[in-house]
Structure formats: structure tokens, C-alpha cells
Amino acid sequence: xxxxxxxxxxxxxxxxxxxxxxxxxxxxxxxxxxxxxxxxxxxxxxxxxxxxxxxxxxxxxxxxxxxxxxxxxxxxxxxxxxxxxxxxxxxxxxxxxxxxxxxxxxxxxxxxxxxxxxxxxxxxxxxxxxxxxxxxxxxxxxxxxxxxxxxxxxxxxxxxxxxxxxxxxxxxxxxxxxxxxxxxxxxxxxxxxxxxxxxxxxxxxxxxxxxxxxxxxxxxxxxxxxxxxxxxxxxxxxxxxxxxxxxxxxxxxxxxxxxxxxxxxxxxxxxxxxxxxxxxxxxxxxxxxxxxxxxxxxxxxxxxxxxxxxxxxxxxxxxxxxxxxxxxxxxxxxxxxxxxxxxxxxxxxxxxxxxxxxxxxxxxxxxxxxxxxxxxxxxxxxxxxxxxx
Amino acid sequence: xxxxxxxxxxxxxxxxxxxxxxxxxxxxxxxxxxxxxxxxxxxxxxxxxxxxxxxxxxxxxxxxxxxxxxxxxxxxxxxxxxxxxxxxxxxxxxxxxxxxxxxxxxxxxxxxxxxxxxxxxxxxxxxxxxxxxxxxxxxxxxxxxxxxxxxxxxxxxxxxxxxxxxxxxxxxxxxxxxxxxxxxxxxxxxxxxxxxxxxxxxxxxxxxxxxxxxxxxxxxxxxxxxxxxxxxxxxxxxxxxxxxxxxxxxxxxxxx
Numbered sequence: 001x002x003x004x005x006x007x008x009x010x011x012x013x014x015x016x017x018x019x020x021x022x023x024x025x026x027x028x029x030x031x032x033x034x035x036x037x038x039x040x041x042x043x044x045x046x047x048x049x050x051x052x053x054x055x056x057x058x059x060x061x062x063x064x065x066x067x068x069x070x071x072x073x074x075x076x077x078x079x080x081x082x083x084x085x086x087x088x089x090x091x092x093x094x095x096x097x098x099x100x101x102x103x104x105x106x107x108x109x110x111x112x113x114x115x116x117x118x119x120x121x122x123x124x125x126x127x128x129x130x131x132x133x134x135x136x137x138x139x140x141x142x143x144x145x146x147x148x149x150x151x152x153x154x155x156x157x158x159x160x161x162x163x164x165x166x167x168x169x170x171x172x173x174x175x176x177x178x179x180x181x182x183x184x185x186x187x188x189x190x191x192x193x194x195x196x197x198x199x200x201x202x203x204x205x206x207x208x209x210x211x212x213x214x215x216x217x218x219x220x221x222x223x224x225x226x227x228x229x230x231x232x233x234x235x236x237x238x239x240x241x242x243x244x245x246x247x248x249x250x251x252x253x254x255x256x257x258x259x260x261x262x263x264x265x266x267x268x269x270x271x272x273x274x275x276x277x278x279x280x281x282x283x284x285x286x287x288x289x290x291x292x293x294x295x296x297x298x299x300x301x302x303x304x305x306x307x308x309x310x311x312x313x314x315x316x317x318x319x320x321x322x323x324x325x326x327x328x329x330x331x332x333x334x335x336x337x338x339x340x341x342x343x344x345x346x347x348x349x350x351x352x353x354x355x356x357x358x359x360x361x362x363x364x365x366x367x368x369x370x371x372x373x374x375x376x377x378x379x380x381x382x383x384x385x386x387x388x389x
Numbered sequence: 390x391x392x393x394x395x396x397x398x399x400x401x402x403x404x405x406x407x408x409x410x411x412x413x414x415x416x417x418x419x420x421x422x423x424x425x426x427x428x429x430x431x432x433x434x435x436x437x438x439x440x441x442x443x444x445x446x447x448x449x450x451x452x453x454x455x456x457x458x459x460x461x462x463x464x465x466x467x468x469x470x471x472x473x474x475x476x477x478x479x480x481x482x483x484x485x486x487x488x489x490x491x492x493x494x495x496x497x498x499x500x501x502x503x504x505x506x507x508x509x510x511x512x513x514x515x516x517x518x519x520x521x522x523x524x525x526x527x528x529x530x531x532x533x534x535x536x537x538x539x540x541x542x543x544x545x546x547x548x549x550x551x552x553x554x555x556x557x558x559x560x561x562x563x564x565x566x567x568x569x570x571x572x573x574x575x576x577x578x579x580x581x582x583x584x585x586x587x588x589x590x591x592x593x594x595x596x597x598x599x600x601x602x603x604x605x606x607x608x609x610x611x612x613x614x615x616x617x618x619x620x621x622x623x624x625x626x627x628x629x630x631x632x633x634x635x636x637x638x639x640x641x642x643x644x645x
Contacts, residue, residue, distance in 0.1 A: 005403055011419070018458040019582060022465060026577040060579030072579035082579075 003032055004088060007259040010298045015305050016077070023078040027085035030059055035089035042211040043090065043356050048172065049211060052093070057127025061086070061097050063105035069121035071105070077308035080252030084304075088256030091360035092212030098253070099168045100124060102245035104131030107177050110241070111188060111233035120175060120190070132173035134164035134191075134217050135239050141166070142373050143388075144179075145236055149219065151180035151187060156226050158182075158189065160197070160219040166367065170215025171200045177230070178217070179239045188233035189224060197222030208359040244318045247368050248311060251324030252304045254332035254364060255297065257357040261332075262293045264352055265339035272344075280342075289338045297335065300328045319381040326374035333361040390444035390538060392435040393500035394468065395491050395521070396428035398452050398459035399511040412610050414480060424459045427506025431567040433574050434536055435504050436467045442538050445469045447498060451490045453477045457590065464585035465577035471590045472498075476602065480512065486602035488520035493598035496525060500562060502543065507532050507566040515566075522564035529564040530557055534571050 006028070013021065034052060042049050056062065060072035065079035074082070079101075087094035105124050108116055123129040140146040149162025160180055170176070176191045176198075191198050203214045233239075269281035269290070280286050307324045310316035336358035340347035348355050365371050373388075380386045400406065400415060401423040409416040424432070435446045448463040450456050451474035460471045474490050495503060503522070508515035515531075522529035534554065535546040547555040548568055577585075595602055621637075623630040638645045 003403060013421075018461055019586070022458065022462055022577060022582055023579065025462075026465075026579075026582070030576055058578060059576060064579055073583050074579055078579075 004028065004260065004263065007262060007294065007297050007301075009294050010301075012298070012301045012305065016081075020075070020078050020081060023074065024081040024085060026059070027061070027082045028088075030055075031085050031089040035086075035093060039090045039093070039211060040350050040353075040356070043092075044210070044350060046206070046210045048096075048213045049093070050172065053096075053127040053130065055127075056097065057125065060125075061101075062125050062127055063101040063109075063121070066101065066105055066109055066121075069109070069117055070125035071121065072125075075308075076248070076311040077305065079249065080304055080308045083249040083253035084256040084259075086256065087253035088260045090211050091253065091257060091357065091364055092209045094249070094253040094256075095168050095209065095212050096130075098246050098249045099133055100131055102249055103133035103242050104175070104177050106245045107133075107188060107230060107233065107238070107242045108190070111230040111238055112190075113227070113231050115227070116190060116230070124175075129174040130169055130172050132167050132169040132176045132215070132217075133242065134167055134170075134176050134178040135243075136164060136166045138163060138165050142370055144239065147179065147181055147186070149178070149180040151182045151189060153182070154223070157223050158226065158229060160189065160191070160222040160224065162219050164217040164219075165215075166203070167200075167215045167217055169213055170217055171202050172213050173200075176217060177242075178219070179236075180219075185234065186236045186239065188230035188238060190228045190230065191219075191222065191224055192228075195222055195224060208363045210359075240318070243368055244321050247321045247325040248307065248316070250364060250368055251307065251321065251328045254328045254361065255300050255304060257361060258293070258297050258300065258328075258332035258335040261336045261339035261354050261357055262290070262297060264354055265293070265342040266290055268343050268346070268352075286342060289342055293335045293338060296331045300331050303327060319377050322369065322374035322377035322381075325369060326371055326378070329361065329365050330371060333358065333365055336361055390438060390442045390502060391447070391498070391500045392438060392444065393447050393449055393495055393498055393503045394428070394432045394435045394463070395449045395495070395503065395505035395518070396432060396459060396463060397425040397450065397506075397509050397511075398422045398456040399425045399509055402426070402510065406613075408611055408613070412612075413608050414611065422455060422459065424462060425506050425509045425511075427508060427510075427567055427569045429506075429574055430569050430571050431504040431506050431565075432463050432466065432468065433572045434533075434567055435502075436575070437572065438502070438536065438538060439467075444501075447472065447500065449491060449494055449498075450474070451476055451487060451494075452479055460590055461582075461585050462577055464588045464590075465581040466575055467581060468588075470588050472593060473590055474593050474595070474598065476595055479602070480608070482602040482604045483606050484514050484516040485520055485605065486600070488517050488524055489600045490595060490598060490602065491517070492521045492524035493600050494593055495521070502536075502561060503527070503564040504536075505564070505566055507568055518564055518566035525564070527562050527564050528559050529566070530559060531566045533565045533567050536565060 063071040064074045065076050067073045108120050135144055151158045151160050174193050178189045178191050197220045199218045200215050269286050270279050272280050274280050339354045376387050401421045404420050407416040439446050446468045448468045448471040450460050472494050474494050505518040530545050532548040533545050534548050537544045542560045544558045623633050
């Protein structure tokens with residue numbers, strides 16, 4: 001198959017400047033050279049391609065839209081394009097980068113002390129350290145306000161008890177950003193690998209995100225010092241602020257998966273012949289699916305660009321991001337399903353990336369705020385009435 | 390060592406190429422562009438020499454305003470600064486004019502080494518580097534596979550035909566035209582892209598360089614190559630097919 005050229009039905013590129021296009025091109029080339037050749041085997045074997053981490057650090061992918069401490073200082077549109085290209089490779093790889101940048105580096109930069117920033121950010125940016133983000137618990141997913149993990153003050157230290165689950169990068173992480181309940185409210189803590197009382201284990205049997213590590217974290221009288229608390233993190237809204245960053249990246253990322261599915265299906269239907277030796281792309285039902293996909297991808301691109309421009313102007317809020325994440329993930333998943341349909345039986349085998357994207361996108365639909373929760377965020381924004389309970 | 394890299398922006402290799410209404414050039418409206426491939430290898434060779442021996446890499450490109458994106462990419466990969474000879478419709482002029490522009494811009498730089506690709510992916514005349522060397526009065530070597538700086542000069546490996554190579558030692562300053570694929574191209578990192586924003590791109594015009602581009606050759610028409618290969622299916626029993634095949638090989642292909 002020819003190399004990936006993206007999808008640009010509506011001259012969306014005319015909305016991008018030269019630097020943005022160069023960022024996309026260099027990321028696309030990296031994915032083409034380094035990810036595409038290995039990702040099928042990684043996915044099949046359930047292997048996390050850790051060997052790519054230093055290279056991605058060298059490229060500047062980790063915390064790319066953050067400034068200082070060794071971060072690349074990209075705009076949010078540039079960051080979005082990086083996510084798009086990475087997720088065109090694989091959602092699991094994009095998840096690794098999303099978590100590292102938006103859920104670990106962002107809170108350390110935003111809520112951390114100067115000492116914490118200096119200690120962690122340069123290494124996280126280079127990929128010399130990996131981080132994870134512990135918010136979700138076995139009993140509390142969409143409703144994190146119910147969390148039961150506690151942090152109890154004991155002199156100059158804190159004692160953590162509880163369990164976190166569905167944690168991307170958990171067992172490979174050198175540092176975990178952990179959210180726990182204290183008498184003063186929810187607070188964020190930095191827990192380093194090897195801290196006594198802190199244990200991690202992988203979740204096995206995943207039929208999605210197989211090239212990414214997903215884990216559970218457990219804290220049993222895990223004692224950390226006050227200097228490992230994020231001093232500026234006050235309440236659950238600090239944790240949700242991180243999620244907004246990550247969801248923004250997801251809204252862009254899934255465009256890449258959708259584009260890959262669409263392009264695979266478009267090219268396949270142009271050469272696959274059936275009935276009268278004609279390509280199936282000449283059939284109206286096939287064209288309807290292609291037309292739907294390219295239209296929805298284009299709308300998703302416009303949504304993403306507008307959100308990116310708003311974010312660069314500091315005018316993007318969480319309810320905008322809910323629309324971006326919800327719409328684009330559902331759209332990408334539908335593109336994967338339609339593309340699978342167009343490839344017939346070939347759609348289910350790993351010669352093509354479609355089934356892998358489809359399985360991954362089922363996770364993406366759920367994590368970082370489910371489709372339902374984002375619907376309710378949008379619903380609350382337009383009615384003023386919260387309908388979560 | 391001060392190294393000048395002359396590079397050209399050309400239509401990207403995987404673009405859908407459409408011929409414009411004049412029939413003399415491509416429709417550029419939805420074309421994407423990239424650094425000419427052999428020039429990208431020339432840039433990489435220059436960056437590697439700088440890493441080994443220190444110095445400066447200066448990018449020189451002649452082309453329309455859009456060529457600045459190729460220049461920015463080169464700066465993002467590590468070139469120190471750039472000179473952009475801004476000139477529309479360069480393709481309408483001959484290689485001598487282009488070489489005059491480049492030589493005029495290069496002359497004040499007094500570079501130790503000038504590298505460029507051996508030819509361009511669009512027009513492919515393969516002359517620009519060589520004519521530029523002549524105009525500058527510098528020694529040159531073409532189809533270079535490897536460059537080693539040694540003492541006051543360079544030792545280069547030239548590609549000849551049929552797997553033969555020639556090793557040449559030459560004095561500096563010199564002009565080398567670089568073959569594609571001789572090294573591993575680096576990526577423009579995000580930090581590099583960010584840093585490139587602050588690097589100098591000096592703009593020059595043909596008038597400022599005292600060059601009047603002209604054309605001693607004219608491009609009459611470009612066209613998509615016609616498919617000339619044909620497949621014929623031979624019918625009949627195996628013996629009949631064999632007889633037909635022999636007939637065709639004798640009288641049509643004339644190989645037996």
C-alpha cells in the first residue's frame with residue numbers, strides 16, 4: 001500500500017501554516033518508518049514497543065505542547081496534529097504519549113513545585129522516565145468524586161491506602177500521579193516506583209489496546225513525604241483539568257485512526273472487483289459509505305482545528321472538549337466499522353489495520369470520559385441542568 | 390568548516406500530478422512540496438560533517454515564496470541559517486540562469502564546501518551544481534557517495550557505472566553533487582522546528598544579485614508517459630500456444 005497521505009477533502013491544509021504542516025510531516029514520517037513496521041506484531045503479541053520511547057523523546061513528542069523544562073513548546077494545533085499522526089499508527093501508542101504529556105507532565109508543570117518540575121519534567125520529556133495517572137478506581141469510573149483511596153497526614157508525611165485501576169503505563173511507570181481523598185478534599189501525589197507499600201500489576205486478557213500497558217495500582221500504608229504532594233492541586237477539579245488536556249489530544253488522535261481506516265477502505269474498494277469485473281467502488285452502496293466517512297472525517301477535522309485555535313487563544317473549555325472527544329471518537333469508531341464492512345472478510349485479518357483500530361477505539365470511546373458522560377456535559381451546557389445522577 | 394547546501398523545493402513524490410492549462414507545467418493548486426531528495430542527502434552529509442568538524446551549515450535555495458517551507462525544514466534539521474533567492478517561475482528559465490543566481494548568492498559566503506543534490510526530481514537536468522562550480526571557478530565532483538574531510542581537502546567516493554567506484558582527493562573549496570541514499574536522513578525534531586523560527590533567512594532577489602534570468606531553451610509541453618507495455622493472452626491447446634509464442638519471439642520481439 002502507498003504511504004499514508006492523510007485525508008484532505010476540503011483543503012483543510014489551507015488552515016495550517018508551514019510549521020504546523022512540518023510538524024505533521026515529521027511525525028508522519030516517524031510513524032511510517034518506526035511504528036507501522038512493528039505495530040501489527042506488537043498488537044498481536046500484546047507487546048508494548050518500549051524501544052520507541054527514547055526515540056519519541058528525542059523527537060519531542062512527550063509534553064510537546066508544554067513550555068520549558070525540555071519540552072518542545074508546540075502550539076495546541078501542532079500538538080493535535082502529532083496526536084493524529086501517532087494514532088494513525090496505533091491508539092495504544094498515542095495513549096502512551098497522551099498520558100505522559102497531558103496526565104503526568106501537565107499536572108507536574110501546573111500543580112507541582114519548582115523542585116518537582118525540575119526533578120521530573122526534563123526526564124519525562126526525554127522519555128528517560130515514564131509516568132502514569134491514577135484516578136479511576138474499581139468502583140469509581142465515571143464518578144471519580146466517589147473515590148475511596150485515602151491519604152492521611154502523619155507528621156511530615158502522607159500515608160496512602162486504596163486501589164486504582166485501568167491505569168495506562170502503570171507497571172512501566174517510574175512515577176505515578178495519584179489522586180486521593182484527604183480531610184481537606186482530593187489532593188494529588190507523586191508516587192515513585194519502588195516506594196514501600198506501592199504495588200502494580202497488569203490487567204491481562206485485553207482484546208483492545210494490546211500494544212499499550214494497562215495496569216492496576218495498589219497502595220497499602222504507602223508512606224510518602226509532603227514534598228511529593230502536588231502543592232497547587234486543590235480538589236477533584238485539578239484532576240479533571242488534566243483530563244481536559246488529554247481529551248483534547250484524543251479528539252485529534254482518533255482522526256488519524258479514522259483516516260487510516262477510510263484510506264484503507266477507499267484503496268481496497270478501488271481494486272477489489274466483483275460482479276462484471278468492476279471495482280466495488282463503482283457500486284452505490286459502497287460509495288455511500290465512503291462519502292459518509294470522508295464527510296464525517298472532514299467535519300471532525302474542522303471541529304479539531306477550531307478547538308485547537310480556541311485552546312491556543314485560551315478560550316477552550318471542558319464542554320467544548322466534550323464535544324470534540326465525543327463526536328470524533330464515535331465518528332472514528334463508525335469509520336472503522338464501515339471500513340471493515342467494505343473489506344468484507346479481509347477486514348477482519350491483520351493484513352489491514354482496520355480491526356486493530358476498531359478494537360482500540362472501543363476503549364477510546366470509554367476512557368477519559370465515556371461517550372455518555374460527554375453527552376451529559378454537553379447537555380448541561382445547553383440546558384443548565386446537570387443530569388448525571 | 391563552512392558548508393553551503395543548495396537545495397530545491399520540488400513537488401512531493403507521492404503527489405497526484407496534474408498538468409496545468411498551459412500544458413507546460415504542473416497544476417500546483419493542490420500539490421504538496423518537499424525538499425528535492427538528493428538535496429536532502431546533501432543536507433544530511435553537511436550536517437554530519439559539521440558534527441564531526443564543527444563549523445556552519447548555510448542553506449541556499451532559489452524559488453518562489455513557498456520554497457521557504459523547504460528552507461524551514463532544513464533549518465529545523467539543524468542548518469544554521471539560510472539564503473532565499475526569491476524568484477517566481479524559475480522552471481521557465483534555463484539551468485545556466487539558475488546556476489548564475491546560486492553562484493552569485495554563494496560567492497559572498499566564501500564557503501569551504503558547497504554541496505547539492507546530483508539532480509532535481511522535477512526537471513532532472515543534473516547540471517545546476519556543475520555549472521555553479523564553473524561559474525565560481527571551483528573544482529567539482531559529481532555523484533558523490535561519501536565525503537571525508539582530510540587535512541586541507543576532502544576525499545570523496547564517486548559512483549561510476551556497473552558497481553564501480555572512484556575515490557578522489559580534492560582541494561577545498563569545492564562543489565560536490567550528492568547521490569540519493571548515501572546516509573540516513575534525520576527527522577526534523579519538534580525542538581528543531583521550534584528553534585528554526587529564530588534562525589535567519591536572508592531574502593535576495595535576482596536584481597540584487599545582478600542576474601537577469603533568461604532562457605536559451607524552452608519547455609514546449611509536458612505529458613504523462615504513455616503506457617507502452619501490453620499483455621497478450623495466447624489461446625488454444627498448449628502446443629498451439631507454444632507455436633504462437635515462438636512465432637512472436639521470432640518475428641515481433643526478434644529475440645530468437
